[in-house]
Amino acid sequence: MKAYATGLLAAAALLALPTAASAHRQWLLPSVTTLAGTDGWVTVDAAVSNDLFDPDHFPMQTDQIQVTQPDGSKGRIQNAATGRYRSMFDVQVDKAGTWKIGTFSSNLGGTFSLNGETWRVGARRGPPPGAAGMGPGGPGAARPEGARPEGAPRPAGGEGGPRPGGEGGFAPAKSVASVAEIPAGATDIKLTESISRNEFFVTAGEPTKTVLAPTGKGLEFDPVTHPDDLVSNEPARFRFLIDGKPAAGLTVTVIPGSKRFRDGEHALSLTTGADGTVEVKWPFAGVYWLNVTATDNHASDSRAAERRMSYTTTLEVPAP
Amino acid sequence: MRLTSMILLGGAVAVPASAATVTVTIPQLKVAEYHKPYVAVWLEPTAGGPARTIAVWYDVKKKGNEPGTKWLADLRSWWRKGGRSMALPADGVSGPTRGPGAQTIPLPADLKPGSYVLNVEAARETGGRELVTVPITVPAANAKSSGKAELGTITLSR
Structure with missing residues (x-):
């Protein structure tokens, strides 16, 4: 159980840090x-694994999946279930036009020092299933007494006495949930903002193009x-x-599914031109996973x- | 919308005696489970421009949760080239599936002279899918091509 929970946490960490060195890929595979x-x-598989689209590692959580209907209004997923290696969910496509289905996340996380100790910023959205390391009440309860008047969060598990859980290295000891809780006396603040999208279109x-309209925030897909x-x-x-604005010089990775039936991954690595575009010449028909990452210093928080x-x-x- | 009215027009105009006929041969297949194929026939101007569907045969009677229109997208080339923008059923264009044998469709009499590609696509439940293209000229000269699996001979004759 502990190993499983740790793995889930690793998967969760991967979701939060898309540029992690691991080759594990998060994917959504629509039936049509x-x-x-x-x-x-449309019925959808959602998982994290090395090879596309072979569910053999961890399921993707479905609670953050958003559905945008062709008119831009919110839709819903149905019949969500999570198995050992993959999650699945359905969307009833009952309106004409193009739908957008997927996740959007925006997080600020990192570390800071307080009285010589390192603290972590950024909590997960909720305890992983079966996680032993969480106290009752989830991440909220894990927050050290940060609301004290002096604003100095006290390391949990220290003089505060033993806490439930706390094993496995992911215990919420010495962490705050968000940047808003970084105390005034904090030094050496190192923050990173992570914005990620994973979506597909039905x-x-x-x-139609309503769901493709860019929001102007972070890295976005603006297909020609x-x-x-x-x-x-x-x-x-x-x-x-x-x-x-058009993003030049980005590396766009395009990988066909079903590598196990071929000798090679046959991934394409393309670079966006000055106008932010790439031209993709498909090696063959199939389902492809496309990923682009970018790093800059334009975080929304000046400390990041x-x-x-x-x-x-x-x-x-x-x-x- | 304009497409629909064009189709209506095409269907309503009486076929002159000199008009050409497209013959689509649906092959007899020795398979355990046979369903008559969905077939779409359309014209694309060689110089480019919108496709014009002249026939689509599907399960027009099936209604309910899974109406016959559900599998029209299996005619994937036709769906992309024009099927998805059509309202069905369309008078003079859509009709029920047809069995093995030679099936004839009049070439629309109001076609502007020029060169076109005649496309015939068939998709069969539990079977395969095939697209056959035949370059043609209007006024029609005889033309012929042939499918390998899901379609037999396709001819244009006057």
Whole structure:
């Protein structure tokens, strides 16, 4: 159980830090992206693994999945379930046009020093299932008595007496939930902002563009070729934006699924041009995982030296 | 919307005696489970421009949770080239699936002279899918091509 919980935490850490060195990839695999009519459903696998789209490592959590309907309003997932290696959920595609389904996360995390001790900033969203290291009440309860008048959080598990859990190195001792709780006396503040998106697009009938409208925040996908209008014998052109402006010089990784039935991964590594676009020439028909990462120093909090951004999408490329 | 009215027009105009006919041969297949294929026939101007669907045969009667239209996207080239923007059923264009044999479709009489690519795509439940293209010119000259698995001979004759 402990090993499992630790693994989940590792997976959670991976989600928070998209530029982690690990090759583990977070992926969403829709059963279909092109539907005729509005009587259909899409059923989706969600997992973290090395190879696409082989669920053999950890499931992705489904509680952060957001559904955007073609008119921009919020939709919902149904029948969510989490297994040992993958999660699954369904979306009823009952409106014509293009839907966006996936996750968006924006976190500020890092460390600071207080009275010679290192503290961690940024809590997980909730305790992992079966985690022994969490006290009752989840992360909130884990917060040291940071609301004390002096504003000095006291290391838990120290003079405060033993706490429930606290084993395994992920105990919330010496951590605060958010940057807002960094005490006034903190020094050596090292923060990083992480913004990541992982989403795919499903279209009933004709493709529409409402859900593709950029928000101007972080790294975004601004496709020239509609992601549900791909075909293997036609190159696709995709633009990437950072804070709404074309992002040049980014490395775009495009990896086809089902490596186990081939000799090689056949990944494409492309670089965005001055206009922020790449042209993707599909080696063959199939389902592809696309990922782009970027790092800059334009974090929303002035104390954060770095901003890490990640964009991931899954693309279905039919044969002509 | 304009496409629909064009189709209606195409269907309503009486076919002149000189008009050409497209013949689509659906092969007889020796398979354990046979369903008549979904078939779409459309024209694309060689110089580019919107596709014009001249026939789509699918399960027009099936309604309910899984209506016959559900599998129209399996005609994946047609779906992308024009199917997804059509309202179905379409008069003079859509009709029920057809069995093995030679099936004829009149080439629309209002086609502007020029060169086109005649596309015929078939997709069969529990079976395969095939796209056959035939370059043609209008006014029609005879043309012919052939599929390998899901479609037999495709001819244009006057």
